[in-house]
Amino acid sequence: MAVQISPSLLAADFGDLTTECARVAGAADWLHVDVMDNHFVPNLTLGLPVVEALLAKATTPVDCHLMIADPDRWAPAYAEAGAGSVTFHAEAAHAPVRLARALRAAGARAGLGLKPATPVEAYADLLPEVDMLLLMTVEPGFGGQEFLEVVVPKIRRTRELLRGRDDLDVWLQVDGGIDERTIEIAADAGADVFVAGSSVYRAEDPAEAARRLRARAEAATAAAWWSTT
Ligand code: DX5
Ligand code: ZN
Numbered sequence: 001m002a003v004q005i006s007p008s009l010l011a012a013d014f015g016d017l018t019t020e021c022a023r024v025a026g027a028a029d030w031l032h033v034d035v036m037d038n039h040f041v042p043n044l045t046l047g048l049p050v051v052e053a054l055l056a057k058a059t060t061p062v063d064c065h066l067m068i069a070d071p072d073r074w075a076p077a078y079a080e081a082g083a084g085s086v087t088f089h090a091e092a093a094h095a096p097v098r099l100a101r102a103l104r105a106a107g108a109r110a111g112l113g114l115k116p117a118t119p120v121e122a123y124a125d126l127l128p129e130v131d132m133l134l135l136m137t138v139e140p141g142f143g144g145q146e147f148l149e150v151v152v153p154k155i156r157r158t159r160e161l162l163r164g165r166d167d168l169d170v171w172l173q174v175d176g177g178i179d180e181r182t183i184e185i186a187a188d189a190g191a192d193v194f195v196a197g198s199s200v201y202r203a204e205d206p207a208e209a210a211r212r213l214r215a216r217a218e219a220a221t222a223a224a225w226w227s228t229t
Contacts, residue, residue, distance in 0.1 A: 138175075
């Protein structure tokens with residue numbers, strides 16, 4: 001799987017989201033939208049009406065990261081609205097297999113998110129049901145936090161689980177504290193989809209920042225144990 005960059009709009013100007021989307025057009029594979037409900041995480045951002053408005057304007061596919069309680073009830077609407085990828089959290093879902101199938105049936109890629117302390121092994125048998133695993137590299141809820149190195153062994157173990165599974169096409173996304181230094185660590189460990197909020201949108205030129213991140217990740221991937229052996 002080629003490196004993909006998903007800039008997080010959480011660090012963008014919420015007052016001018018259309019312009020902020022355009023600022024990374026051509027340099028980003030996805031626009032990462034963080035939906036927070038002040039129940040699953042102690043922060044509140046935006047919901048379906050704003051995502052629908054974004055989908056009507058954005059030229060880049062939308063990657064919805066739902067940090068919400070009861071995704072079984074709410075997530076399918078994001079897929080039905082046209083989000084290309086919808087990720088719900090394992091810790092919040094009541095019936096993850098049923099939910100992943102509903103997302104796929106609605107035309108989206110189904111993502112399963114894991115907080116830093118949630119083991120991936122518990123979900124190994126579910127891999128055929130999902131299109132992406134999202135490993136949080138910060139505790140979810142806020143942008144601008146420091147990358148948690150303690151998650152790196154889990155990224156490696158996840159890549160090990162995925163290696164040699166030609167029957168699967170599961171992307172491995174990391175989210176939180178990704179910058180030009182930590183993206184190399186994450187890519188080396190096995191990640192292939194990189195969410196970056198502050199390091200893209202706090203840069204003077206977000207598109208250039210996204211391109212630089214991609215170059216770093218591609219170089220690290222080319223030399224990584226999991227891509228060379
Ligand atoms: C945090 C969100 C992230 C956040 C990342 O809970 O899921 O997507 O925007 O922001 P940075 O890249 O600043 O850590
Ligand atoms: Zn996110």
